[in-house]
Amino acid sequence: MSPKRKIRILIAKPGLDGHDRGARVIARGFRDAGFEVIYTGLHQTPEQIVATAIQEDVDVIGLSALSGAHDYLFPRITELLREEGADDITVIGGGIIPEEDIPELNKAGVKAIFTPGTRIEEAVAWVKGHVKLRG
Amino acid sequence: MVKEEEFAELRQGKGRWKKDLDEARSKVPLRRNRFSTVSDLEIEGLYTPEDIKHLDYFQKIGFPGQYPFTRGIQPSMYLGRLWTMRMFSGLGGPEETNQRFKYLLEHGETGLSVAFHFPTLMGYDSDSSMAKGEVGKCGVAVDTLKDMEILFDGIPLDRVTTSMTINPPASILLAMYIVAAEKQGVNREQISGTIQNDMLKEFIAQKTLMLPPNPSIRLIVDTVEFCTLEVPRWNTISISGYHIREAGATAVQELAFTLADGIAYVEACIDRALDIDRFAPRLSFFFDAHIDFFEEIAKLRAARRMWARIMKERFGSKSSRSWMLRFHTQTAGVSLTAQQPYNNVVRTTCEALAAVLGGTQSLHTNSLDETYAIPTEEAAFIALRTQQVLAEETGVANTIDPLAGSYFVEALTNRIEEDAWEYIHKIDELGGMVKAIDRGYPQAEIAESAYIYQQQIDSGEKTLIGVNKYVTDHPPIPIWRMDPAIEKKQLERLKAVKTTRNNDRVRTHLERIRRGAEGDENLMPLIIDAVREYTTLQEICDVFRQVFGTYQDPGMF
Numbered sequence: 001m002s003p004k005r006k007i008r009i010l011i012a013k014p015g016l017d018g019h020d021r022g023a024r025v026i027a028r029g030f031r032d033a034g035f036e037v038i039y040t041g042l043h044q045t046p047e048q049i050v051a052t053a054i055q056e057d058v059d060v061i062g063l064s065a066l067s068g069a070h071d072y073l074f075p076r077i078t079e080l081l082r083e084e085g086a087d088d089i090t091v092i093g094g095g096i097i098p099e100e101d102i103p104e105l106n107k108a109g110v111k112a113i114f115t116p117g118t119r120i121e122e123a124v125a126w127v128k129g130h131v132k133l134r135g
Numbered sequence: 136m137v138k139e140e141e142f143a144e145l146r147q148g149k150g151r152w153k154k155d156l157d158e159a160r161s162k163v164p165l166r167r168n169r170f171s172t173v174s175d176l177e178i179e180g181l182y183t184p185e186d187i188k189h190l191d192y193f194q195k196i197g198f199p200g201q202y203p204f205t206r207g208i209q210p211s212m213y214l215g216r217l218w219t220m221r222m223f224s225g226l227g228g229p230e231e232t233n234q235r236f237k238y239l240l241e242h243g244e245t246g247l248s249v250a251f252h253f254p255t256l257m258g259y260d261s262d263s264s265m266a267k268g269e270v271g272k273c274g275v276a277v278d279t280l281k282d283m284e285i286l287f288d289g290i291p292l293d294r295v296t297t298s299m300t301i302n303p304p305a306s307i308l309l310a311m312y313i314v315a316a317e318k319q320g321v322n323r324e325q326i327s328g329t330i331q332n333d334m335l336k337e338f339i340a341q342k343t344l345m346l347p348p349n350p351s352i353r354l355i356v357d358t359v360e361f362c363t364l365e366v367p368r369w370n371t372i373s374i375s376g377y378h379i380r381e382a383g384a385t386a387v388q389e390l391a392f393t394l395a396d397g398i399a400y401v402e403a404c405i406d407r408a409l410d411i412d413r414f415a416p417r418l419s420f421f422f423d424a425h426i427d428f429f430e431e432i433a434k435l436r437a438a439r440r441m442w443a444r445i446m447k448e449r450f451g452s453k454s455s456r457s458w459m460l461r462f463h464t465q466t467a468g469v470s471l472t473a474q475q476p477y478n479n480v481v482r483t484t485c486e487a488l489a490a491v492l493g494g495t496q497s498l499h500t501n502s503l504d505e506t507y508a509i510p511t512e513e514a515a516f517i518a519l520r521t522q523q524v525l526a527e528e529t530g531v532a533n534t535i536d537p538l539a540g541s542y543f544v545e546a547l548t549n550r551i552e553e554d555a556w557e558y559i560h561k562i563d564e565l566g567g568m569v570k571a572i573d574r575g576y577p578q579a580e581i582a583e584s585a586y587i588y589q590q591q592i593d594s595g596e597k598t599l600i601g602v603n604k605y606v607t608d609h610p611p612i613p614i615w616r617m618d619p620a621i622e623k624k625q626l627e628r629l630k631a632v633k634t635t636r637n638n639d640r641v642r643t644h645l646e647r648i649r650r651g652a653e654g655d656e657n658l659m660p661l662i663i664d665a666v667r668e669y670t671t672l673q674e675i676c677d678v679f680r681q682v683f684g685t686y687q688d689p690g691m692f
Contacts, residue, residue, distance in 0.1 A: 011692075016253035016269055018342030021382050021469075024582050024692040025589045031692075041690020042342050043257075045265075067253055068508060068617075072268025098507045098614055116473040116506050117602040119593045 007131055008058040012040040012049045014077065017067035022094060026062065029120035035127070046073060050080040053089055059134050060127060063093040063110075070097050075108035082109075090131050094118065145185055152181065173427035173597065174385035175587065176550070182542035190545055195440065199535045201455075203443040205436050205548070206536035207494040208459040213532035217245075218490075219497035220522045221298060223465065225250030225274035226509045227621040229285035232275040236290060238512060244519055246497060247328075248298040249286070250274035250509075251308075256343045258304045258676030261625045270622040273509070278629045279669045283311040284318060292316040297328035298373070298463065298497075303345030305332035306358050307675050310662040313366065329370035329419060329463070332358055335396040335568055339577045341378035342688055345676065348569050350683035352403050354658065359404050361659035363414045370419040372400055373463065379577075380423035381469045383585020386434045387551055389423060391558030392568075392577050394441055398559070399568040401450055411450055415457035424490040425467040426482055432538055433547035435493025438462070441552055464490035465499040471506050475601035475609045479503040484521050491531055492538055498522055508614045575691055582692060629671070636669040644670055645678055652682040 011027040013020060020042055031037045038056050040049060053061050063074055074093055081087045087109065094114035097105075102113045111130065114123050171177045179186075190196070197203060200210030209215065222244055224235045236247055252274040254266035260278045261270045270276050277283055287297075292315065301308045309330050316326045334351035337343055346354070359371040376384075376393035384392065397418065404414050422438065424431050442460035446452045466486035471479040480503050487500050500518040502510030510518070526532055538544040565571040572578070591597040598604050644665035651661045665675060 016257045016259070016265065016343075017273075018337075018344070020342060020688075021585050025383075025585055027692040028582075028586050029589070037692075039690050039692050042688040043344070067269060068272035069253070069268040076268070096506060096508070099611060117599070119603075120589060121593060 005133065006034060006036045007060065007127060007133065008036045008038070008056065009060040009062055009127070010038050010040065010049070010053050010056060010058040011062045011064065012044055012052070013042045013064055014044055014046055014049055014073040015065060015067060015069045016043060017065055017069065018042055019066040019095075020064070022066070023064040026064070026094065026120065026123060030062075030124065030127070033120075033124040046076040046080055049077055050084060050086070053081070054084060054086050057134070058089060060090045060092065060131050063091065064095050065093065066096040068096070070095060070105065071101055074105050074110050078109035088132075088134055092126070094123075142185060142188065145183060149181075149183055149185070156180070172386070172430040173425055173588075174387065174430060174584075175591070176385070176387070176430065176554075178543075178547070182546050184542060186542050186546040187549070190549065195549075196539060196545075202447065202458055204439040204459055206539055208439065208461055208496075212494060212535045213491075213526075214535065217526045217532060218495050219246040219296070220244050220519060220526075221246035221248045221463065221497045221499055222515060222519055223248040223250050223300065223499045224515070225252070226615065227271040227617050228276055228625050229282045231271075231621065233286055233288055233290070235512070235515070236286075239515065239519060240290070240295075242516060242519055243523055246296045246298065247290070248499060249300065251299075251301055252276050253343075255304070255308075255672060256301065258345050258673060258679070260629060260671050260673035261622070262629055263673055270625055271617050276625045277308065277311070277672065278625070279632050279671050280311050280314055280666050281628060281632050281669060283308075283315040287315055287319075291321070292319055293321040293325045298331075299328065300331045302331055302334055302337050302341070302343050303351065304672055304676055305330040306354055306659055306662055307666065307672055309358060309362075309369070310659065310666045313663055314667050323366045324368070326366065327368035329373050330358065331373045331375060331421070333372055333375045333396065333400075335399060335572065336375045336378055336393070338572045338686070339379055339392060339396075340382035340384070340581060341375075344686050344688060346679060346683045347686045348572065350679070351686075352400075352569070354679075355400065356403050356407050356409075357657045357659055359400075359414050359417075360407060360409055361657055362417065363409065367417075369417065371414070371417050373419050373421045374400065375421040377421050377423045377465055379581065380425060381467065382581050383588060384581045385584050386425065386427070386430050387554040388558065388577070388580055388584060390434050390438055390441070390551065391555040391562075393420065393422070394438070394445065394555065395559050395562045395568045395571075397442065398445060398449070401446075402567070405450070411446075411452045412454040412457050415446060415450075415452055416454065416459070420460055420462035422462055422464050422495075423467050424464045424486040424493070424495075426470040426486060428485055428489050429544055429547055430551070431486070431489040432493045433544055433551050435462070435464075435490070435495070436536075436544075436548045437552040437555065439494070440548075441555065461496050463497045463499070464493070464495040466490070466501045468501055468505055471501060471503075472599060472601050473506040475607065476503050476506065476612050478601055479506070480517060480521065483518060484525070487521055487525055488531065491525060492536075494536060504612055504614055507612070508616070511613060511615045513613070575689065578691065632669050633671070640668045641665070641670045641674070644668055645674055648675060649678050649682060652679060
């Protein structure tokens, strides 16, 4: 039996938001937790993020937005994933996101939202507990 | 100052105190094994005159308004005029923001500060595909002169000073402001304000990116040259540590990288053969006021002393106005918590007090709800009142630099200065800030500090009330939401402007900008002519992008 492979995660910054402290900290935290991490860098369109996710064959996309544009950008990404038949990729997000927006994002297919104050450990535990490796 | 012979007695006294301390801690252990600032700078439990025995008052501290300006840049400081209360504001469209400006001015704000939405910050119009989902969300949408006219409608531009947080397209927004003032009958010699115009810290930290470093610096030097001649009361660059700090830097890194950026701009202006003592007095700075009270005060005092020395000794400038580090401060957004958000008022108050004791020239206080969204009117009101209470009730503005002479504050000021010089020397060794950025040096240093801090929060080594200690549920607070009709209105206005303006003239102006950009002519006059004809922000930025190329964040972590 081959050893179980590592979870692959794409950390992505959609839109024009330049606040990347959180994205870079969580990318490093995930890497230190033993995941394989790819970071898109800044200013990615939803199309670019979905293309990278498919090309890199990731299990998870972690989106970070502090600009208030999450309500458009996150659902757009899950929509594109469905169109590409890649909606088995788990999408999670974090950033400056009002709590009242979370149900709507969940409905759009974003599985979890991590708001400010989240410990790295919590996010790691969520990924380990909820993400299924893709085929 | 304590004389040499008194130190023996002092050391004996300290020895006795240490014994007493050991006895005390054998009964009640100290709260921590190691005490450190929020930047993880280790500090002693007690400071005495010995810690500052080499401190020469005249050389290192001096008097307010005199070299090296450690105690402040003006002889009178707040005895004459309080700091400018300048609240960073921008929400939705120009009408909404104009209303917010007037509201704040009515309640005693003394200067304006514009927060633009992301498309404007990045050189895109509201109708760009890049702007989808972003219009008016994180600040105000400004696409053309029309928006700028509405933004300042009914606000006399000869009587307020305005700061604009704008970087890659700074020259275009300045041009729009100049023409909007003209239309009010105010000429460019009368207007006063600041454009941030600091691209180096964008590559390092804030990441609103457009052009590569060298053409970015060319545009900045164009604005410096132009304003020195034609807009004499304009602050041409706001050399910013704020975003560097918010991205995770320590206080020392914030200070060092900011001054190193300043050095790079001064060098670029000298390369253009500009006279240092004509342009340097209009360089200004912008620092963070973080939660560690004394560290921030020490940082701000050290900043003044270091810049004075850099300008005088490194660049040989002759005018004392060039030596003065004038700065704006913003309290630390990153110190605020989404949990128990009303605690943020207390954090902001402490940070604002540090800025004042550090001798700031102007101040923005964050609102309690900024971990959720752009501030509501009520939250911005409390933040403004915070400054007014400090200024007019507490008495902290009644004497200049009240912490001077504190063994701790002076020792910490020295320590932060020494550590910051080390970074500056390192950056000099790398060939200056542009080369250091190319190598990812400041970016990596900041990412490392950010990660260490997160680990300290996660482990509980550093306390964040409501997050890793005293955790409770909190009821939701009211937050600002953008009316979706605002985006529609903005798009309609932009469309109307594009159809009613003289498009032939717009094309001619864009062609002139292109030729100017390909050559080495100062672009400011060409940009002013173009915006006067309602050429859009993006139309001009697209020309820049075509001529100069674009810059992509390397995405390291």
